[in-house]
Amino acid sequence: MAAMVRLEGLRHSFGSGVNRRQVLQDISLCVDPGEVVLLTGPSGCGKTTLLTLIGALRQVQEGSVQVFGEELKGASRADRLKLRRRIGMIIQGHNLLRCLTAEQNVQMGADLLQGLSYRARRDRSREWLRVVGLSDHLGKLPHDLSGGQKQRVSIARALAARPQLLLADEPTASLDSRTGREVVELLKGLAKDQGCGVLMVTHDPRILDVADRLVQMEDGQLSNGAFAIE
Numbered sequence: 001m002a003a004m005v006r007l008e009g010l011r012h013s014f015g016s017g018v019n020r021r022q023v024l025q026d027i028s029l030c031v032d033p034g035e036v037v038l039l040t041g042p043s044g045c046g047k048t049t050l051l052t053l054i055g056a057l058r059q060v061q062e063g064s065v066q067v068f069g070e071e072l073k074g075a076s077r078a079d080r081l082k083l084r085r086r087i088g089m090i091i092q093g094h095n096l097l098r099c100l101t102a103e104q105n106v107q108m109g110a111d112l113l114q115g116l117s118y119r120a121r122r123d124r125s126r127e128w129l130r131v132v133g134l135s136d137h138l139g140k141l142p143h144d145l146s147g148g149q150k151q152r153v154s155i156a157r158a159l160a161a162r163p164q165l166l167l168a169d170e171p172t173a174s175l176d177s178r179t180g181r182e183v184v185e186l187l188k189g190l191a192k193d194q195g196c197g198v199l200m201v202t203h204d205p206r207i208l209d210v211a212d213r214l215v216q217m218e219d220g221q222l223s224n225g226a227f228a229i230e
């Protein structure tokens with residue numbers, strides 16, 4: 001089975017000259033189709049940087065990042081854009097468009113699907129908003145939603161695009177424990193039913209049991225403590 005994500009000898013730094021700081025050092029990691037991998041580690045150790053590199057949001061500086069078998073190092077902007085259409089990202093700060101309603105934000109995800117009518121894409125958006133418990137908030141702007149509700153809109157938007165790979169940065173951060181549990185069960189279902197690979201950064205000890213594999217990061221390195229959940 002080909003890995004969805006394959007990282008080898010990945011390094012990344014920010015800044016230049018005396019201000020240059022290496023934040024990822026020699027990272028190697030695979031995520032298989034249908035696998036849920038949880039990435040934990042102290043604040044500032046490089047988890048978000050790693051997710052954004054896999055999500056083709058940053059240029060790879062050193063080492064290899066393969067997603068769906070395609071090498072991202074040296075990939076053109078157009079190729080990275082094409083790849084991003086197959087990747088769902090739930091990022092911190094929600095990244096919702098402020099002038100669009102919850103429904104319209106989710107529809108942006110559904111719009112990435114080819115061959116669906118407007119009505120089918122709208123129904124799909126509404127269905128995902130229902131799944132995340134926001135049926136009563138379709139017409140609200142992000143400004144009128146709580147942090148947890150915005151998080152759920154962002155999750156619905158990522159899932160509406162039927163991603164083959166899902167990268168989630170602290171998806172349960174602003175959710176109560178019940179909603180947080182529902183959301184991770186949803187992501188796990190996506191992995192198991194659709195063979196989607198899921199890589200999730202989390203500090204939330206309540207959700208560690210959904211992982212097929214836990215990976216720990218410290219100071220830009222994956223520790224040998226990466227282990228499989230029985």
Ligand SMILES: Nc1ncnc2c1ncn2[C@@H]1O[C@H](COP(=O)(O)OP(=O)(O)OP(=O)(O)O)[C@@H](O)[C@H]1O
Pocket residue numbers: 014015023041042043044045046047048049050
């Ligand atoms: N654009 C940037 N320019 C300079 N330094 C950056 C940039 N982005 C991140 N960093 C630094 O890189 C290091 C790793 O940051 P990153 O956000 O990847 O960590 P993290 O493990 O996700 O942290 P947290 O759990 O707090 O979100 C931090 O020291 C951060 O300050």
